Amino acid sequence: MEKRESYFDNAKILLIFLVVFGHFIQSYIDANVFISYMYNFIYTFHMPAFIIISGFFAKGIYEKGYIWKITKKLIVPYMLFQVLYAVFYYFLHEEKTFHLELLDPRWSLWFLISLFFWNILLLMFNKLKPAAALAIAITIGLAAGFADWITNYLSLSRTLVFFPFFLVGYFLNKDSFQKLSSKKAKATAAAVMLVVTVGIIYFPDLNEKWFFGSMPYGDLESEKFLGMLKRTGIYAIQFIMAGSFFAFVPRRRFFFTRWGKNTLYVYLLHGFIVRLFRGSSLEDYLNQTLTLPVLIFASFVLTALLSSKYVTSLTQPFIELRISKWKPFIQAIEIKRMQNAGTFMDHIDNRK
Structure with missing residues (x-):
């Protein structure tokens, strides 16, 4: 059995922690300026970096049975959790009638269906030279914003907008990430993060939805040509910020490194907790107290809990459709x- 790389497990667990944390603090971005800045900062890189890692590990696309493997790994859990979320929302009284729409992904489930389509798209794009493939993918991502019908349905907008990051990850190798560990790369990354932070503070009215990649330009209240220019700038920021993040990922093993192999569990399960939190009395209470420290701690605990062998063993049949952990x-x-x-x-x- 091939030894797991601590670097990538560290990157994955740090990113999934930021996913959980970002979903928690979203409740306060309108009321707290500092949290709003932090939220935008996180969204400049955390999903692009996650998608780059996903692309890096998609190099087995031509292996026998690979398509069936990703179908079982991604589409079957997607369908199951679509049903679970429909039931959950109904009993949470957010929806008065039971509503099940299998092709319109609920909340964070977009990632599963997009990840499936990105793997399928690789069958065509990996035949091209990297520069040409990336240029075409970025052009498609920019063009997608002009079509008002390209939205969340089938996660089509995010699939097209974020595909360049998946493609970059696919074309990268281990040496590419190794080069980011140099002192020069880290100094550059720190300078980039500082500049982006200043930019976020200088433009406080920046609509965070630009980082989501889920809407056409018209829905973002932007003239379409101007929207294309804005998305071009967002692409540039997300690429350099994702690279800056990778420069600071530690390579040695920590107590949390082993959790990196269970990020899918955290991703799929944390939404139920976050949705219960939103609109609760606890959410209102934290708005009047030490919000940030509590949410950092809560995000860490929830990430650790959902990565634990107890939770992953219990839920493996629903997420991986097997019982090896049992x-x-x-x-x-x-x-x-x-x-x-x-x-x-x-x-x-x-x-x-």
Whole structure:
């Protein structure tokens, strides 16, 4: 079995923590200027970086059974969680009638269906030279904003807008990430992050929805040609910020590194907790107290909990459609059963 790379597991767990944290603090971006700045800062890189890593690990696209493998890994859980979210929202009373629309992804589930389509698109784009493939992908992402019908349905907008990041990840190799660990790269990354931070503060009215990639230009209240120019700028910011993030990812193993292999569990499950939090009395209470420290701690605890072997073992049949994590428990039960059977037979023998 190939040894897992601590670098990529560290990157994945840091990014999924930011996903959870970003969803928590979204409740306060209108009321707290500092949180609004932080929210925009996170969204300049966390999903693009996550998508780049996903593309990096998609190099087995031509392996036998790969399409079925990603279908089982992505589409089946997507369909299941679409149903679960429909039930969840109904009982949460956010929707008066039960509403199930399998092709309109609920909230964070867009990533699963987009990830599936990105893998399919690779079958065509990996035949091109990297520069040509990326140029075409960016052109398509920019053009998508002109079509008002390209929205959240089938996650089509995000699929087209974010595909360049997936493509970049696919064309990168380990040496590409290694080069980002140099002192010069880190100094450049720090300068980039500082400039972007100043830019976010200088333009406080920046609509964070530009970073979502989920809307046509018309829905972003922008003239379409101007919207294309804005998205071009957003692309530039997201690419350089994702690279800056990778420059600071640690390469050695930490106590949290092992959680990096379970980010799908965190991604799929944390939404239920966040949705319960939003609109609750706790959300209102934190708005009047030390919001940020509490939410940082809560995000860390939730990330750790949903990455734990207990939660992943319990939910594996629903997320991975297998029970390999159950085997230790099954074996322990079997051993206990055999021990009890042996004790019972010894008792019978003693009576004889």
